[in-house]
Amino acid sequence: MIGEKPIIEIRKVSKKYSRNLVLDEITLGIKRGEFVILIGPSGAGKSTLIRLLIQEEKPTGGKIFVSGRDISRLKPYELPYYRRNVGIVFQDFKLLPNKTVYENVAYALEVSDESDENIRKKIPKVLEAVGLTERSDAYPEELSGGEKQRVSIARALVHNPKLLIADEPTGNLDPESAREISDILEKINCQGTIVLLATHNKELVDRLRKRVVTIKKGKIVSDMAQGRYVCR
Amino acid sequence: MIFTRFKRAIKIALANFSRNSMLAITAIFIMTLAILTVSIFMLLSFSTNEAAQKLKDKIDITVNFKDEASEALIQQLKNELSTRENFKSIHYISKEEALKNFQSRVNVKKEIKDIVNPADNPLPRGLQIGAVDFSQFDFVSAVIKKPQYAPYIDSSSYEDNKQLIQNVNTITKFIKKFGLVLSIMFVLISVLVVYNTVRLTIIFRSNEMEIMRLVGASTFFARAPFLLEGFMYGFFALIFSQLIIFISIKLLTSFGSVTIFSSLLTLIEPIYAKNFWLLLVVQLIVGTVIGVGSSWLSIRKFVKL
Numbered sequence: 001m002i003g004e005k006p007i008i009e010i011r012k013v014s015k016k017y018s019r020n021l022v023l024d025e026i027t028l029g030i031k032r033g034e035f036v037i038l039i040g041p042s043g044a045g046k047s048t049l050i051r052l053l054i055q056e057e058k059p060t061g062g063k064i065f066v067s068g069r070d071i072s073r074l075k076p077y078e079l080p081y082y083r084r085n086v087g088i089v090f091q092d093f094k095l096l097p098n099k100t101v102y103e104n105v106a107y108a109l110e111v112s113d114e115s116d117e118n119i120r121k122k123i124p125k126v127l128e129a130v131g132l133t134e135r136s137d138a139y140p141e142e143l144s145g146g147e148k149q150r151v152s153i154a155r156a157l158v159h160n161p162k163l164l165i166a167d168e169p170t171g172n173l174d175p176e177s178a179r180e181i182s183d184i185l186e187k188i189n190c191q192g193t194i195v196l197l198a199t200h201n202k203e204l205v206d207r208l209r210k211r212v213v214t215i216k217k218g219k220i221v222s223d224m225a226q227g228r229y230v231c232r
Numbered sequence: 233m234i235f236t237r238f239k240r241a242i243k244i245a246l247a248n249f250s251r252n253s254m255l256a257i258t259a260i261f262i263m264t265l266a267i268l269t270v271s272i273f274m275l276l277s278f279s280t281n282e283a284a285q286k287l288k289d290k291i292d293i294t295v296n297f298k299d300e301a302s303e304a305l306i307q308q309l310k311n312e313l314s315t316r317e318n319f320k321s322i323h324y325i326s327k328e329e330a331l332k333n334f335q336s337r338v339n340v341k342k343e344i345k346d347i348v349n350p351a352d353n354p355l356p357r358g359l360q361i362g363a364v365d366f367s368q369f370d371f372v373s374a375v376i377k378k379p380q381y382a383p384y385i386d387s388s389s390y391e392d393n394k395q396l397i398q399n400v401n402t403i404t405k406f407i408k409k410f411g412l413v414l415s416i417m418f419v420l421i422s423v424l425v426v427y428n429t430v431r432l433t434i435i436f437r438s439n440e441m442e443i444m445r446l447v448g449a450s451t452f453f454a455r456a457p458f459l460l461e462g463f464m465y466g467f468f469a470l471i472f473s474q475l476i477i478f479i480s481i482k483l484l485t486s487f488g489s490v491t492i493f494s495s496l497l498t499l500i501e502p503i504y505a506k507n508f509w510l511l512l513v514v515q516l517i518v519g520t521v522i523g524v525g526s527s528w529l530s531i532r533k534f535v536k537l
Binding site for chain 1: 240444446448452
């Protein structure tokens with residue numbers, strides 16, 4: 001993979017909120033099949049970088065290329081198609097409480113114009129991948145934290161994204177569930193999806209032994225191929 | 233696929249609708265008021281127009297001549313008035329005809345009729361002008377006031393009729409203006425209410441909207457349910473206003489002549505029947521414009537993609 005062009009290329013990206021500079025000319029490349037862990041203290045700019053990657057916000061300066069395309073120049077009608085290529089998982093799961101596991105995952109396909117037939121085909125597969133086949137009729141309130149996060153991962157995977165972003169996915173979970181989630185993320189990565197994981201979980205970082213990028217005060221302070229969580 | 237998309241969007245819209253039922257009822261209530269105001273204004277406007285038209289058709293101007301007026305002068309006046317195209321008819325009434333008309337009147341006592349006879353006929357000769365339009369009245373007035381005619385003219389029904397028609401015109405204009413102002417007011421209030429109702433629905437659904445955004449929901453799904461919701465408000469408001477108008481007319485006519493509205497109602501009922509489809513189309517347009525239009529404004533402002 002040495003010399004290969006990165007799929008995600010963040011070039012001198014800055015983000016400013018009024019006078020507050022949150023990201024300061026960050027440059028980062030992520031290649032096909034990589035698993036990148038983003039660490040750093042709260043307020044370092046990890047979540048802002050993620051918001052820029054999913055185009056919830058636009059950078060103040062610099063450019064972000066995904067598969068060679070400058071995503072800050074996407075037209076509004078192109079955004080949904082872009083987002084279907086980027087799965088996202090949050091700490092607070094963001095599930096619809098009045099829908100079952102199956103319906104929560106199906107919802108992502110329904111609102112993306114997928115046919116009923118395709119929905120029926122895809123969902124069992126994705127639920128199996130996260131080990132939730134048996135729980136497909138349960139409502140979110142009947143699930144444990146780990147199970148909820150697995151539903152959220154299933155929903156993120158259902159479009160077969162090139163990139164899966166997980167923002168503090170284990171923040172609300174016990175260590176056992178956190179390990180389950182990290183195993184699932186590794187499995188997804190093994191199947192070819194780029195995983196970008198932002199986390200505070202030291203144990204998770206040390207266990208995964210993947211590329212670790214540390215952000216501090218809006219700058220990348222270290223980028224290690226097989227990093228460990230370093231307390232500074 | 234289009235069918236599936238609509239089925240899904242309708243499902244979401246119905247869920248929104250039932251989840252915020254009190255808000256939905258308020259929006260429908262206000263929109264019903266708006267549609268009712270527009271409809272009543274239309275019906276009243278049609279009715280007074282028709283009443284005015286009937287009145288104008290009935291009103292003729294009669295110009296009576298003094299006995300010293302020559303036949304040639306009367307003929308000259310008739311010719312001058314005939315230059316106007318819009319006069320339906322100008323009829324010369326000779327003394328004999330005037331007498332015949334007088335004798336045939338039923339509301340005149342026989343003793344009085346007996347006084348007037350062919351030998352001693354005081355009835356004047358006249359020109360009966362059937363005016364088409366109120367604006368023609370002033371032309372007639374201008375002609376008969378000319379110096380060559382004025383000394384020979386005994387009387388004309390011009391002034392009395394002018395006053396009557398002016399009154400009718402004033403009422404018609406007032407109803408139109410008042411109705412228009414009231415309609416615009418209610419339409420604007422409804423737009424605001426629906427705008428805010430949809431805005432609240434969007435806020436209530438902010439969690440779902442965020443998920444929609446993240447999973448790459450199409451623009452159609454982010455917007456269509458709200459537009460459908462607005463359309464549903466308009467649709468229900470249309471049904472309610474039609475029902476209210478229909479029931480009101482039926483109820484009021486069943487009371488017969490005891491109400492002061494009865495004479496107006498006898499006019500409105502056939503007009504309602506005659507203009508039913510036009511009214512329905514206008515109601516549908518008003519309902520859709522308020523419902524869908526206000527939702528659209530709300531979506532544009534509050535739905536972030």
